[in-house]
Amino acid sequence: MAKVTLTIDGRKVEAERGMTVLEAARLAGINIPTLCYLENLNAIGACRVCVVEVKGAKALQASCVLPVAEGMEVWTNSRAVRASRRTTVELLLSDHPTECTTCIRNGTCELQALAESLGIRRVRFEGEKHGGVPDESSPSIVRDNAKCVLCRRCVAVCEKVQSVKAIGPQERGFETAIAPPFELPLADSVCVNCGQCTLVCPTGALHEHDDSELVWAALADPGKHVVVQTAPATRVTVGEMFGMPPGSVVTGKMVAALRRLGFDRVFDTDFTADLTIIEEGYELVHRLQEGGVLPMITSCSPGWIKFIETFFPDMLPNLSTCKSPQQMFGALAKTYYARKVGIDPADIFVVSIMPCTAKKFEARRPEMTDSGYPDIDAVLTTRELGRMLKEAGVVFDALPEEPYDDPLGVSTGAGAIFGATGGVMEAALRTAYEVVTGKTLPALDFQSVRGMEGIKEATVNLDGTELRVVVAHTLGNARKVLEAVRVDPGRYHFIEIMACPGGCIGGGGQPIPTTDEIRKKRIEAIYRVDRDMPLRKSHDNPVIKVLYQEFLGEPNSHKAHELLHTHYQPRYQYAQL
């Protein structure tokens, strides 16, 4: 790459040709404020917050779309630049509900932070306001367009990362709104509830549907036995809600915190992640040996499930029939566990702590009631849990490390790595190898399926049988894999798909901010959790063995099918039109 030299704020800065002034400035440690800009995804020069003064240019330039040039002279904080940014932000604020103290994004709002950093104390403009009522049709995501600044970051993620295109700019001028076609409610659109839009929204215009009140009510009800499960990815992220650095492993503190909130039992989704491996592993072996539908595709990620139901309904037979670990947990809590402790399942209230907004939708799927009760009663994202702990005054850093309760809190490292892209595949391979070959796996770590690369292919030798596998994360990558399989159905035997970038550690319910750099740190933490576990293979989980002996019989038994497996439904895009 050819280098160019330019001057930014009087400093000589070297940059690669093709870079923008914004990128060059950031590399040189010079901060230019932005709002609509999103690294690698959205550089459209729309909001004008990142303007800079360029010698010889007639007007201020948006640095996010301004290529560097040899000899260019740029000022990022001249009086004219600062005045322009202030005017821009004041105009945005003039059409923004100033309810920061009661907003769900209070403290994590980029518009709020921008107004603060620009020292805006008063808005000089008064004009029409958008107003309107929030769209709460979706169980996962709330759209509050009164708070939308039209930055289009959500549109970029939905289209470029997820290839879903549920929302986009509609109408024009002041009427412009980011919405589904025909301004349909989100629940009637092709939205798959992944919540990536809620991670990139700079304001409170797109956020998780907050279900904490349901949980507070259950905790306060003496007639309810309230149990909680924590998803693999939450133990490496909830600390961020309390200012801990990304990548902090806080498993024991999270368990202690949940006890402080008053949960009767604190259990672990990692336990049913192990169970998923057994059920899914046997399902795969069965399909391989009996000529079943291949490739088989994992079914843990509910955003992915709605995606395939909507965009690839013809490929539903390829999905594993296994419920997700969240749903398996609920089904067992209200049957096996209820019987073991002698509590009427009607009095058991199951809460999930999830990195995911789509889990809220999954929990409400009508078919997820195989025990006669809803598997799951309430789903909280990592963000909602963080807020509840703050409300309860729990001092997170000061908590001791406490263990999970028996029996549904016992797990292995294989369950933990479900939280990162490639983890389900790796966990499945650890078990499949030993089940198929009857030998002990020589090396536990399958490095080829780890990491942030979008599509990871690998071939695994199961004692002479070549198993071709592929791992994809983001729905854009999932689409590519499915299109390849349509052309060449024999290309793979087994596919892992996670809807969110990086897997669940990058889920739509995770702390804000979630960037690729933060995702990498969370992934490292997940593998640290795995490495430090005494047991690292799902089939070694002693409670899983007891569960089969006492209750389920054997993997894929009739009872297992009744409680732990499900079916899928084609969803035709906009069938209502």
Next chain:
Amino acid sequence: MAQAAALSPALREEASEIIGSYRGQPSGLIQVLSRLQEKLGYLPRDVLKEVADTLGVSLTEVYGVVTFYALFTLKPRGRHTINLCKGTACYVRGAAQLIERLKKDYGLKPGDTTDDGRYTLEVIRCLGACGLGPAIMIDKDVHARVKPEKLGEILSRYE
């Protein structure tokens, strides 16, 4: 939103033919929409869905384009067209208040049609009746010096 009456089967068939000639061509979106608008007089929802599916464009984008350009309409034209002049003279004499009143009483926005299919509102620039402003033309009749409170009575004459 009230759904417009269905197109005749023959017209619907013609629409499908037009759409079919752009199969797999996302870049033909504006072209196909303008041909359909011309042929059908408006763009019904099911036609837009067919456009999205056939061209391989998301319905979100199709709807975004349709609502961006004033040329495209989602409802059939009303039985009567109100051409409201917003030229300089009519504007200073109160055209904006007329638009406001039409929005309040009839839910009519410029370019839009009432749900009962009775009126379509178009905002135009100068009927050449500047001395008579604010002026509106309903179908072929010019109404001069229209006051907001007289609008109801005038419109009621057009069934």
